[in-house]
Amino acid sequence: MVRLPPTAALRAFESAARHLSYTRAAEELSITQSAVSHQIRHIEQLWELKLFLRRGRSLRLTEAGHVLAPIVRDFIKRLSAKLAELRPGDDRSVSLRVSLVQSFAFKWLVPRLGQFSQQHPSINVWISTTDELIDFSMHEVDVGIRLGHGGWSGLSEELILREYVFPVCSPRFLSRIMPPETPEDLLRYPLIYRHSQDICPRWRDWFRDAGVEIKSLPKGSKFPDTSMAVQAAIDDFGVALARSAHVQDDLATGRLVKLFDVSSPSNVAYYFVCPKGRESEPNIRAFHDWVVEEAVLGSRAQSHRVTGG
Numbered sequence: 540m541v542r543l544p545p546t547a548a549l550r551a552f553e554s555a556a557r558h559l560s561y562t563r564a565a566e567e568l569s570i571t572q573s574a575v576s577h578q579i580r581h582i583e584q585l586w587e588l589k590l591f592l593r594r595g596r597s598l599r600l601t602e603a604g605h606v607l608a609p610i611v612r613d614f615i616k617r618l619s620a621k622l623a624e625l626r627p628g629d630d631r632s633v634s635l636r637v638s639l640v641q642s643f644a645f646k647w648l649v650p651r652l653g654q655f656s657q658q659h660p661s662i663n664v665w666i667s668t669t670d671e672l673i674d675f676s677m678h679e680v681d682v683g684i685r686l687g688h689g690g691w692s693g694l695s696e697e698l699i700l701r702e703y704v705f706p707v708c709s710p711r712f713l714s715r716i717m718p719p720e721t722p723e724d725l726l727r728y729p730l731i732y733r734h735s736q737d738i739c740p741r742w743r744d745w746f747r748d749a750g751v752e753i754k755s756l757p758k759g760s761k762f763p764d765t766s767m768a769v770q771a772a773i774d775d776f777g778v779a780l781a782r783s784a785h786v787q788d789d790l791a792t793g794r795l796v797k798l799f800d801v802s803s804p805s806n807v808a809y810y811f812v813c814p815k816g817r818e819s820e821p822n823i824r825a826f827h828d829w830v831v832e833e834a835v836l837g838s839r840a841q842s843h844r845v846t847g848g
Contacts, residue, residue: 542585542586550568551574551578552578552608553608554567554568555598559597560598588603589601590607599775605771609764609766616666634662635662635664635665636681637664637681639668639683640685641764642782643784644666644668646784647784647787658825659829682823684699686807688807695812695815695816695817697810699834700808700834701805702809704783705801706779707780709794712777722746722749722750722801726756729757729776731761731772731780732760733780734761745803749801759777760776783802784809
């Protein structure tokens with residue numbers, strides 16, 4: 540059996556991985572920076588793994604850190620949500636349970652969720668993530684945001700966001716290499732791959748749409764899902780094939796740059812779904828309207844960056 544560290548150590552690791560800073564993690568957790576460093580060192584010794592690398596003043600995750608951070612984050616969120624559910628005396632009696640894929644939750648929904656809470660403080664949103672299609676009749680879920688083709692039986696559905704993919708990398712990575720002049724040049728650079736079996740376009744699809752014939756792809760680092768692949772690109776691992784919905788904020792803030800004006804459209808899209816007959820419930824309607832508005836705003840901003848530069 541793998542020995543598990545104390546919850547406090549896991550929280551320190553999760554916070555430091557999210558902020559890429561021991562100082563900001565300490566501020567968030569109301570402890571000292573040395574305490575954060577001690578907790579993470581305890582995990583590294585316990586698991587015999589290096590989780591962070593320090594380069595001067597910057598902190599970055601190792602590949603092991605990239606793999607473990609979302610797992611620890613999901614564990615903490617699930618535990619916190621379940622404890623809140625079981626704890627008596629919660630005066631926020633209205634809860635809305637939302638199910639969606641982990642990468643979309645991490646890169647799109649959660650960073651925006653504070654705005655919804657400000658507009659609707661009485662609605663307590665509970666997030667659960669899964670890559671499987673849940674059965675609403677078997678799970679305690681009110682609404683979902685699904686990636687697929689639509690046409691699900693027994694559900695009210697609305698297409699909210701179409702998706703396409705394109706290559707991205709960090710400005711630091713781009714400054715260290717000779718910038719590629721053609722899509723074919725990317726075959727000479729370290730590419731970042733996903734080894735999950737999903738239905739989104741892959742590197743071969745993008746190169747095909749860019750007019751590049753390839754016999755074999757170069758080797759590169761592999762990550763379980765899109766959010767980790769994108770984070771690896773932010774941390775200068777190489778060039779990732781990003782899904783448009785996942786990098787809106789990273790492109791806007793300059794953490795990532797888009798390479799070439801070539802995008803592969805996905806044959807799947809994001810849908811807002813809920814059981815038929817419940818779509819007019821006030822809390823579901825409020826969440827639906829907010830999600831749709833955020834999707835429209837994000838699509839407009841992305842279109843402006845693509846066409847306006």
